[in-house]
Amino acid sequence: MYGGGYIFDEQSKRPLQTQLEDDPVKLADFERRIAAGEKIEPGDWMPVDYRKQLIRLIEQHAHSEIIGALPEGTWITRAPGFKRKLALIAKVQDEIGHGQLLYNAAETLGKSREMMINDLLNGKSKYSNVFNYPAETWADVTVIGFLIDAAAIVNQVANSKGSYGPYCRALERICYEESFHLKQGHDAFIELATGTALQRSMVQDALNRWWQPIMHFFGPPDKTSVHSEKLMRWKVKMASNDDMRNQFLDSYVPKILELGLTLPDPGLRKDPETGKWLFSDPDWDLFMKVINGGGPCNSERLGVRKWAEENGRWVRKALMDNNQKKSFPVA
Numbered sequence: 001m002y003g004g005g006y007i008f009d010e011q012s013k014r015p016l017q018t019q020l021e022d023d024p025v026k027l028a029d030f031e032r033r034i035a036a037g038e039k040i041e042p043g044d045w046m047p048v049d050y051r052k053q054l055i056r057l058i059e060q061h062a063h064s065e066i067i068g069a070l071p072e073g074t075w076i077t078r079a080p081g082f083k084r085k086l087a088l089i090a091k092v093q094d095e096i097g098h099g100q101l102l103y104n105a106a107e108t109l110g111k112s113r114e115m116m117i118n119d120l121l122n123g124k125s126k127y128s129n130v131f132n133y134p135a136e137t138w139a140d141v142t143v144i145g146f147l148i149d150a151a152a153i154v155n156q157v158a159n160s161k162g163s164y165g166p167y168c169r170a171l172e173r174i175c176y177e178e179s180f181h182l183k184q185g186h187d188a189f190i191e192l193a194t195g196t197a198l199q200r201s202m203v204q205d206a207l208n209r210w211w212q213p214i215m216h217f218f219g220p221p222d223k224t225s226v227h228s229e230k231l232m233r234w235k236v237k238m239a240s241n242d243d244m245r246n247q248f249l250d251s252y253v254p255k256i257l258e259l260g261l262t263l264p265d266p267g268l269r270k271d272p273e274t275g276k277w278l279f280s281d282p283d284w285d286l287f288m289k290v291i292n293g294g295g296p297c298n299s300e301r302l303g304v305r306k307w308a309e310e311n312g313r314w315v316r317k318a319l320m321d322n323n324q325k326k327s328f329p330v331a
């Protein structure tokens with residue numbers, strides 16, 4: 001039995017029974033530990049909803065990494081030149097590795113990887129909106145490597161200081177690698193932005209297409225965010241959606257503008273009084289449509305994962321069989 005009232009089947013590691021209500025004394029002690037900045041570890045008591053929220057968030061994050069490898073993955077064979085190909089292969093491999101780390105962290109909370117993958121494939125579990133758009137040109141890959149990795153870093157650096165030990169440790173490691181991805185993305189982006197007229201127009205076009213999905217990336221505005229209040233109280237989320245969006249704009253809008261590029265939002269400007277960015281409201285109905293399966297590439301992305309799941313089954317079985325032979329050698 002793990003903490004938090006969950007009873008697990010030893011073989012499948014699936015929860016057999018969950019507590020229905022939190023013990024008020026344990027809950028008070030848990031809140032005290034959170035307030036004191038202590039890390040919560042897998043065997044510790046935790047409220048049912050803390051566990052549920054963490055599973056939801058970490059699982060979605062893990063899915064985002066493995067689905068996020070797909071738009072860039074399609075460019076490995078077409079990346080311009082040997083060095084860009086090498087860097088892209090390494091990056092895509094890293095993103096899949098991040099997925100592994102995050103699935104491991106989510107498993108410590110009692111949901112098996114098999115159940116998580118099933119929920120991804122049957123559409124029960126979400127993944128980041130941004131990976132439901134096509135990478136039409138090489139310039140799109142540079143925008144992903146520069147700006148989507150930057151957006152991910154803003155989120156992950158903040159949340160790596162959060163309360164759940166296994167998630168924070170996974171994020172710390174991921175952030176080191178993401179920082180390197182950001183450098184290679186920035187380098188490729190600058191190469192186009194300072195290149196020929198055609199290269200500049202390619203990168204401007206990609207920026208115009210990706211700007212709205214990037215604004216959506218940080219989640220709905222605070223006033224409509226469903227989970228923020230609870231997640232911030234429990235120090236899972238260390239900044240609100242609006243604060244992270246603002247932090248991203250603060251760091252990256254100047255870097256884009258100084259290259260002589262423009263952003264497709266006439267309302268984008270910094271309020272001199274508050275120091276916060278003002279921008280036109282992105283289309284939140286479109287965001288809801290995309291995160292609920294209706295984006296331009298949702299069925300393609302899930303189709304690839306389903307193919308990988310079915311065609312990789314024999315490899316996983318062979319590995320598991322081999323592992324079992326190693327653990328129980330027949331003399």
Ligand code: FAQ
Binds near residue numbers: 057152224
């Ligand atoms: N996409 O109440 P909130 C990466 C959903 S990793 C899809 O504000 P919350 C690396 C949300 O789930 C990128 N769905 O939610 C890489 C909820 O729906 P639910 C992923 C979204 O959790 C780079 C509903 O809307 N990063 O990029 C999105 O408090 C390059 C209400 O929203 C993470 O997952 C969205 N953008 O805040 C890889 C980080 N936003 O579950 C390859 C961890 C919101 O009730 C290439 N996650 N929703 O059905 C988080 O920090 C949070 O979950 C937020 C959302 C901030 C994403």
